[in-house]
Amino acid sequence: MEIKKWFRPFEQLQMEQRLSILTIWIVGVGAYWFAVTSGEKRLFPPPVKVWEGLQALFNEGLVHHIASSLGLCLQATLISIVFSLVVAYLSPVPFLRPVAVALSRMRYLPLTGITFYLAIVVSNARAMQVWVLVIFMSLYFITSLLGVVKDIPQEEIDHARSLKCTRWEVLWEVVIKGRFDYVLDVLRQNLAIVWMMLVTVESILVGAGGLGVLIKNSDRFMNHGRIVALQLVILFVGLGIDLFINYVRKLLFRYSKI
Amino acid sequence: MSYESKDVILQVENLSVVYDGKTIIKDINLVEKDTQRAGKIQGQTIAFVGRSGRGKSTLFRALTGMIEPATGKVLVPDISKYNGEAHTIALKEVHEGDVGFVDQKYTLFRHKTVYQALHYAMRHAKLSEKEKKEKIDQHLAEWGLEKVRNQYPNELSGGQRQRTAILEQLLGTGTMMVLDEPFSGLDVGNIQNVKQAFELVNASHELNTLIFSSHDIELTVELADSIYVVGYPALDNGQRTNYGTVLQHFDLKKMGLAWKDELNGDHLDLIKTIKKTMLDS
Ligand SMILES: Nc1ncnc2c1ncn2[C@@H]1O[C@H](COP(=O)(O)OP(=O)(O)OP(=O)(O)O)[C@@H](O)[C@H]1O
Ligand SMILES: [Mg+2]
Numbered sequence: 001m002e003i004k005k006w007f008r009p010f011e012q013l014q015m016e017q018r019l020s021i022l023t024i025w026i027v028g029v030g031a032y033w034f035a036v037t038s039g040e041k042r043l044f045p046p047p048v049k050v051w052e053g054l055q056a057l058f059n060e061g062l063v064h065h066i067a068s069s070l071g072l073c074l075q076a077t078l079i080s081i082v083f084s085l086v087v088a089y090l091s092p093v094p095f096l097r098p099v100a101v102a103l104s105r106m107r108y109l110p111l112t113g114i115t116f117y118l119a120i121v122v123s124n125a126r127a128m129q130v131w132v133l134v135i136f137m138s139l140y141f142i143t144s145l146l147g148v149v150k151d152i153p154q155e156e157i158d159h160a161r162s163l164k165c166t167r168w169e170v171l172w173e174v175v176i177k178g179r180f181d182y183v184l185d186v187l188r189q190n191l192a193i194v195w196m197m198l199v200t201v202e203s204i205l206v207g208a209g210g211l212g213v214l215i216k217n218s219d220r221f222m223n224h225g226r227i228v229a230l231q232l233v234i235l236f237v238g239l240g241i242d243l244f245i246n247y248v249r250k251l252l253f254r255y256s257k258i
Numbered sequence: 259m260s261y262e263s264k265d266v267i268l269q270v271e272n273l274s275v276v277y278d279g280k281t282i283i284k285d286i287n288l289v290e291k292d293t294q295r296a297g298k299i300q301g302q303t304i305a306f307v308g309r310s311g312r313g314k315s316t317l318f319r320a321l322t323g324m325i326e327p328a329t330g331k332v333l334v335p336d337i338s339k340y341n342g343e344a345h346t347i348a349l350k351e352v353h354e355g356d357v358g359f360v361d362q363k364y365t366l367f368r369h370k371t372v373y374q375a376l377h378y379a380m381r382h383a384k385l386s387e388k389e390k391k392e393k394i395d396q397h398l399a400e401w402g403l404e405k406v407r408n409q410y411p412n413e414l415s416g417g418q419r420q421r422t423a424i425l426e427q428l429l430g431t432g433t434m435m436v437l438d439e440p441f442s443g444l445d446v447g448n449i450q451n452v453k454q455a456f457e458l459v460n461a462s463h464e465l466n467t468l469i470f471s472s473h474d475i476e477l478t479v480e481l482a483d484s485i486y487v488v489g490y491p492a493l494d495n496g497q498r499t500n501y502g503t504v505l506q507h508f509d510l511k512k513m514g515l516a517w518k519d520e521l522n523g524d525h526l527d528l529i530k531t532i533k534k535t536m537l538d539s
Binding site: 155160180254 | 319322324354355357358359361363365366367368369378379382410411412413423426427430431
């Protein structure tokens with residue numbers, strides 16, 4: 001019996017069966033949503049309200065805000081990944097290792113203290129957003145990248161050494177070139193945190209647009225449909241970034257099988 | 259079979275390796291000489307056998323200059339001073355990169371295709387770009403890697419990976435190559451391939467020297483012309499220590515057992531002796 005297999009752990013199903021299961025879930029959740037929100041008293045808005053909320057968001061300039069958020073994300077990511085890579089790539093140098101480790105430990109620092117000092121130095125809201133993000137993203141990136149470097153087996157290092165590589169060539173070939181696909185993966189893994197942080201930072205430091213501003217405005221409107229619509233938009237934009245990076249990784253690195 | 263032993267090509271003196279305060283191998287001394295046979299290019303094949311954990315891999319890391327010995331030294335030929343004539347071999351202390359090393363996992367650069375890896379290995383060779391390409395093409399064909407030349411390590415079979423790893427060292431380093439358990443995990447066909455590879459290496463340069471370890475004693479006796487048994491030595495009171503050293507050495511050339519196509523009764527006796535020494539250690 002086919003259906004029975006769907007409930008057996010570790011069962012490998014055909015593509016079409018997996019699709020059937022997915023369809024059942026989507027239809028089920030959709031129907032449930034309709035059903036529980038059709039009555040008078042409800043906590044969650046019905047689909048119609050969410051659709052209306054989405055339209056309202058469009059009128060407030062949703063596309064513009066998404067672009068602004070993506071721009072901020074790109075800018076902060078680029079700066080912090082470059083900084084983190086330099087730190088992580090230099091971590092095999094014994095003298096510089098403590099710096100890298102210390103920086104990765106800084107992720108336990110609370111956000112507020114840092115923003116306080118940043119506010120003294122930076123006045124522009126946008127620049128402030130960028131730097132807050134850069135600092136926090138870097139700490140997470142450094143942690144993950146240090147893990148990547150640490151997980152390189154001794155054999156790979158020795159293999160390069162046996163081919164007359166100098167130590168700096170080992171670093172270049174094995175760590176930098178040989179693990180470049182992992183950098184994209186680190187980016188992808190951490191982007192979920194980054195994306196969440198980004199929206200939060202935007203909503204705290206209003207003034208430069210972005211999805212975070214829309215969230216902030218939601219409080220004023222008390223419009224449930226709008227809030228849920230916005231959550232969904234943020235979720236799907238985030239997922240889109242994730243898919244895109246994964247696609248690029250597979251496209252660029254044939255040898256990559258993580 | 260007549261042969262002559264000429265210059266020293268490998269000398270290990272009083273070698274010991276200590277990891278975190280624990281002595282892993284100690285008192286290792288050995289000398290290997292260039293073997294010459296009339297009318298034939300004859301390299302050297304040296305094997306190390308011993309039970310698991312007795313320090314073969316550790317010894318190999320010291321032989322290739324990957325780790326600093328705690329005491330003693332490893333001397334290998336200084337190829338830059340060799341001009342092809344007898345008695346011109348000067349010895350020097352081994353440094354990483356002087357001796358090729360193929361580890362048990364056949365590690366390769368994960369981001370280089372077979373061709374790119376071989377090309378990279380030859381980056382210091384004093385050849386023109388065209389000559390390098392020809393040399394690589396010729397080796398790829400000889401070693402049956404023509405079809406996979408543009409594939410990455412994760413797209414190769416174990417045997418193909420291993421041949422690439424050996425070729426890389428062959429093209430990139432000097433004349434001496436250390437292989438840690440090159441036969442483990444291979445099927446009969448792969449083993450045949452590696453055996454042929456050994457013959458190719460041995461026949462291609464007078465000084466070429468292969469050093470390998472194996473748990474397959476029959477195969478070792480068939481391939482090697484010099485065998486060292488590594489194990490824990492016994493103290494005077496009969497107790498065993500827990501550091502490895504060379505317990506026995508068999509010079510198969512002297513015994514008249516080297517370079518035979520088939521194993522005979524004497525070979526079988528040798529296999530028995532080696533196994534007994536290993537079991538006792
Ligand atoms: N990096 C290390 N640090 C501490 N001890 C080590 C290290 N590498 C190996 N050892 C120890 O050294 C001893 C010898 O190990 P080695 O790998 O040289 O053995 P081996 O003869 O190659 O064994 P096998 O046949 O199983 O490969 C073992 O007891 C092992 O636990
Ligand atoms: Mg070993």
